[in-house]
Ligand SMILES: [Zn+2]
């Protein structure tokens with residue numbers, strides 16, 4: 043075991059504080075990663091405050107991890123000491139079910155994926171995430187960060203990036219397609235960049251026009267305020283695909299009305315409350331209401347390579363570890379452009 047410094051929530055809703063945790067010995071298939079940067083995802087806050095149900099404490103959040111390999115186990119074949127690598131939302135899965143074999147480990151049906159934090163590993167030990175100096179991960183759940191992507195701007199790609207890339211690819215965002223990104227936050231800003239790079243015509247649907255200049259700069263062709271009722275008149279029947287990053291309950295019927303026939307509204311944001319919908323909104327126009335969760339390991343690598351090739355990472359605000367609690371409040375107030383990233387050398 044190795045003792046490493048970390049930031050942890052000692053109990054639900056308690057502020058995060060500096061502490062130490064134990065990392066397991068580097069096993070045959072493991073790599074030891076010196077964490078350089080760790081992004082702050084909205085779901086870190088949901089989980090540290092038990093917004094999604096009972097959680098495991100102490101909790102070291104963080105599933106947007108970028109760092110450098112400092113040790114490899116004897117059976118490791120994909121990575122070497124000195125490699126720049128990333129770890130996202132999962133660190134293991136059953137590896138045998140249909141989803142795992144298809145490279146969709148995030149949809150593992152053999153017990154589910156093992157979360158990078160707030161989960162139990164196969165030995166029943168709690169997993170601790172990236173707000174820490176080091177992490178030990180099986181090489182099959184590690185991805186390479188291409189040269190040309192800064193480790194700081196790459197970190198948020200491991201959750202926010204893949205969360206948008208996977209549905210945009212699955213629903214064929216590309217040339218000739220009209221894609222709307224609903225919400226212009228940590229997830230949404232990545233949606234704009236990726237959909238634009240895929241060649242789609244991109245519209246941002248945001249509550250206000252406050253971030254319009256940013257949206258257009260990041261690749262949006264159009265930008266509308268959802269607080270303005272005229273938006274819904276003007277854009278009726280427009281989109282092939284809408285990806286909603288919003289995590290509060292929405293009037294889904296109003297957004298489904300913005301789709302063309304055969305269009306899809308895909309949710310990647312997760313409201314805590316159930317929603318209701320009149321199904322005529324789907325029947326009329328053969329529309330799809332769907333959801334999507336991150337992406338598989340191979341697809342995460344593909345996404346990183348795609349971002350590097352197109353020359354972009356996330357838009358970030360770099361913070362020190364002692365600013366984490368303040369950053370959480372600012373995330374909740376939508377006061378971040380567009381992702382906080384912790385410089386883990388300050389832990
Ligand atoms: Zn996340």
Ligand SMILES: [Zn+2]
Pocket residue numbers: 135136137138139140141142143147149150151152153154
């Ligand atoms: Zn599985």
